[in-house]
Amino acid sequence: MTTQDELRPTLTTESGAPVADNQNTETAGIGGPALIQDQLLFEKLARFNRERIPERVVHARGAGAYGTFTVTADVTAYTRAAFLSEVGKQTETFLRFSTVAGNLGAADAVRDPRGFALKFYTEEGNYDLVGNNTPVFFIKDAVKFPDFIHTQKRDPYTGSQEADNVWDFWGLSPESTHQVTWLFGDRGIPASYRHMNGYGSHTYQWQNEAGEHFWVKYHFKTDQGIRNLAQGEANRLAGEDPDSHQRDLREAIERGEFPTWTVQVQIMPAADAAAYRFNPFDLTKVWPHADYPPIEIGTLELNRNPDNVFAEVEQSVFSPAHFVPGIGPSPDKMLQGRLFAYADAHRYRVGINADHLPVNRPHATEARTNGRDGHLYDGRHGRQKNYEPNSFGGPVQTGRPLWSAVPVNGLTGNHAAPVHAEDDDFVQAGTLYRLFSEEEKQRLIANLAGFIAKVSADREDIVERAVENFRRADADYGRRLEEAVRELRKQR
Incomplete structure (x- = not known):
């Protein structure tokens, strides 16, 4: 007669040897010290110590x-990408949501x-994408990204995020005014990952079969509603359920209940870019929809959870x-830096063979490269030659x-981005503010004032610079914010 335990697989060590006892450490007699020959104990503890990679x-x-992702519109006039080649075509995807500034143990329901x-x-x-x-x-x-992130992270002396650092940087970087208005408005704390939009944010290039190219921006509009x-609600939720969004x-x-997004693109003919009223490659700017209306091209559905986080x-x-x-x-200077930084971060964090992992x-x-060896290389290439060109049937270009290709001209140097007809750091922030309802404006002012008021009492200069940026975006915006900050700082 077979017992239930006899039907279960045998627990083994990392090398495959069966484990006789997973409940008790091997000791020198009853109650004696542990023995170094208990390799199961040391194998488990050593592996446990290394279960985390740098976050x-x-x-x-x-x-x-x-x-x-499912294509719903013909975009072959704009791109020759195979996964966009015909209406109805489907492509498997993996989407990772995240907050930006918090560490691995931070709460989900935060303003970020x-x-x-x-x-x-x-x-x-x-x-x-x-x-x-x-x-x-x-x-x-x-080039400003490391400095910006340092202001959002923990101060090297206090070990906490400091309002002084955040507003000092933002006040000295007026280009941030547009995004800060987004962040401290109602959409600064989404109720869930399912109830927010996504954006490619940068400008990208599409090229069609004829070799013509276009500039595009991606929009993912949530079908669940914003x-x-x-x-106050976010503060409560972050304390009660830090994992709320996950x-x-x-x-x-x-x-x-599979969440879905309607996928849209804005398309700019390449010839429009030079004379467009805003620099189309400036990440702090949008292309107003009246100029380049979004075109629906597909739907994105999430329908399967990972088995192992x-x-x-x-x-x-x-x-x-x-x-x-x-x-x-595109020539977007933030994108150009990310082309290097993201892959390099993962080579450090996960390893040189990170691209071999199933996800x-x-x-x-199939990936066909001449890259070999390195940490956790699995030998998948076997005896294949690892150079090109070769005469042994290896992959070819x-x-x-x-x-x-994009034309360039001029001298090398540390150049600021080109300024277009309506480029400044405040015009779009002001436009966004004026689009808000009165109730939305009130919440925006309250959110901003609550944070600016935390700046140290002896650093009124930081407060003044911060408020001035919003005043330059819109006079009413700056006036109301100045009054709200003044009242809060009186109460400190």
Whole structure:
């Protein structure tokens, strides 16, 4: 007669040897000290000590799910990307949501931009679209990114995020005024990952079969509707359920309530860029919809949860440099920096063979490179030669660039981005403010004032610079904010 335990698989060590006792450490007699020969004990403890990899410096706190992208409109006039080649075509995807500034243990319901990183497993290789839940960002040049993030992280002396640091940087970087208005408005704290939009944020290039190229911006409009949290509600939720957004996403998919987004693009003919009223490659600016109306091109559905959060969410890697034929970069200076920084961060954090992991490797084709060895290399290439050109049947280049060449001119140097007719750091922030209802304006002012008022009492200069940026965006905006901050600082 067979017992239930006899039907179960045998527990083994890492090397496959059967484990006789997983409950008691081997000791020198009853009650004696542990023996170094108990290799199961040391194997388990040593592995446990190494179960964590360095967390992401930014976007550390996240959740993810697999899904499907379906093409709903013919865009072959604009791009030759195979996964966009026909209406009805479907491509497997993996989407990772995240907060930006918080560490791995931070709460979900906080005022912070949300990462919206989407991997398309296409037949021409993986295409990564690494964006946020806002169409703009705080800065326009990647050289400022480390400094910006340092202001959002813990101060080297106090070990806490400091209002002095945040507002000192924002006040001295007026280009941030537009994004700060987004962040402290109602959409600054989404109610869940399902109830927010996503954006590619940067400008990208599309190239068609004829070699013509276009500039595009991506929009992912939630079909669940926009829902946000007020500051008080978010404070309560962050304390009661730090995993609120992650839990909501997982449980919705488990119930079969698959979240969806309508995917749109704005398309600018290449010839329009030079004379457009805003610099089309400035990450702190949007293209007004009246100028380039969004065109629906597809739907995105999330329909499968990861089986293991560490393996598939923590170890997932995304890089804006992962393009496919027909899609490429633009001269956006923030994007240009990210083309290097993202892949380099993952080589450090996960390892040189991170792209071999199941969540990261191509699903609809095969990666064929001459890269070998390194930490956790699995020997997948066997005896194949690791150089090119070779006469042993190895992979060869296509000779066809993935995207169109862009003309350049002038002298090398540390140049500021070109200024277009209506470019300044405040015009779009003012436009956004005036689009808000009176109730939305009141909440925006309250959110901003509550944070600015925390600046040290002896640093009124930081407060004045911060308020002045909003005044330059809109006189009413600045006046109301100045009054609100003054009242709060009197009460301190």
